[in-house]
Amino acid sequence: MSYVHGYDDRESERLHDQAGALVELLHGDTSYPAGARVLEAGCGVGAQTVTLSARSPKARFTSIDVSAESLAVARGRELPNVELRQADLFTMPHETFDHVFVCFVLEHLPDPVAALARLKTMLRPGGTITVIEGDHGSAYFHPETAAAHEAIQCLVALQAAAGGDSLIGRRLYPLVRDAGFEDVRVSPRMVYVDGSRPDLIDGFTRRTFTAMIEGVREPALARGMIGAERFDAGIADLHRTAADDGTFSYTFFKAVGTNVVEADDLAGSGASFGD
């Protein structure tokens, strides 16, 4: 399932490009105050950690991942205010954080609400959770072709077979709410690319989205999901949308929820709301 985790160099490179091109869109409104203790759950190779920690230089991040290989890549980065730790969210010792940040993680989990509920137990009263996910069903483009959508569908099906959901972005609102968070606010972050935006043509259409779909060629063919010729035609069609007269649209979703605790629960705890 190498397409899911991002261990290899090419995948690391892709995730890094993506983080570069989309930083402002995804992270622009996230910063944590001095001294805040923030848990980043599922940091992977640290693609988001770089931005997260740089935007909140006086917050203290604990970035966890189950994969030692991913963490090894992350350790190669400049992350002065981050403690990288190999840990599984569900079995790590209990600890309380002011805020939690989760990006491109829930899409891989068979029970995202359970993960969110577990994260809620690690938040102080009044603490917030921020969740960012993509939604591969939000991709549409010009020119449209059936082959391009069939190639995309290979990734969707592989992720589903691995227990994930790559159409999860549109579901963030009910998921975060079902986990018990309140004041849940979801905002879409749409990437729209046309001939007037060559940086996004290269950084997003080609090197992020199309590269990601190209990355599932081997497992998709191995499982007989699609023929090689058809898959390659779909990839060529995706590259065609990167021409000067093509367009490409994709939407990420960002949710923020609060761990509101009832007044009764707080009696004598000395906990306070807000930062």
Next chain:
Amino acid sequence: MSYVHGYDDRESERLHDQAGALVELLHGDTSYPAGARVLEAGCGVGAQTVTLSARSPKARFTSIDVSAESLAVARGRELPNVELRQADLFTMPHETFDHVFVCFVLEHLPDPVAALARLKTMLRPGGTITVIEGDHGSAYFHPETAAAHEAIQCLVALQAAAGGDSLIGRRLYPLVRDAGFEDVRVSPRMVYVDGSRPDLIDGFTRRTFTAMIEGVREPALARGMIGAERFDAGIADLHRTAADDGTFSYTFFKAVGTNVVEADDLAGSGASFGD
């Protein structure tokens, strides 16, 4: 083709609701200076004209439509700075305007570039065109069902059979550029609806989008595009997305282009750029 034009009362009501809920999203960045002469091409029942003229009270609008019935509805509105005129874009006498505004019109035309090029001839040098269109292929939601997409596809197919393209939003950039406009800038205007936005659940998911799809029941069934039971299931599924744990996404596209004229063409004309 009554679903295309919006003559009847129910359709007028729908277009009016839509204008109300989406005014800020679509029109927020459009206003014209005092004295500017603005052509609104294809004003229909005046659903956009109301907002357009109210936001630029000192501009002078000429709003044209081919349909006397639509104009009769528009004449019932408060439009102090608007001259409503029954005219066909391609045959109306030549006249020059400072700006042109076209909303929800190109989707119905077999040759949108020809219409845009014709509009360009009616613009002064340096004048702008503003185009707003939807894109029914941008609709996705939770829960997703095949029946809902099949019902939507009926409208797409009917519009295509009538020579239009209800997936035109994503193509605005190449279309406006192909018509000869320069400095073309397209921005998506995404409507995202979840349980925290009851006004949009009612105003957009139910009363705009789902009502629009419901409106093609009769022609879709008459043409044998879909069975009655399946269509109704699709509509029920669209209403289901309006529940508290559902979500709905749709994107409009807005393009602005400029009628740049080469220095040679301007020699001795006394025309100046900008307002």
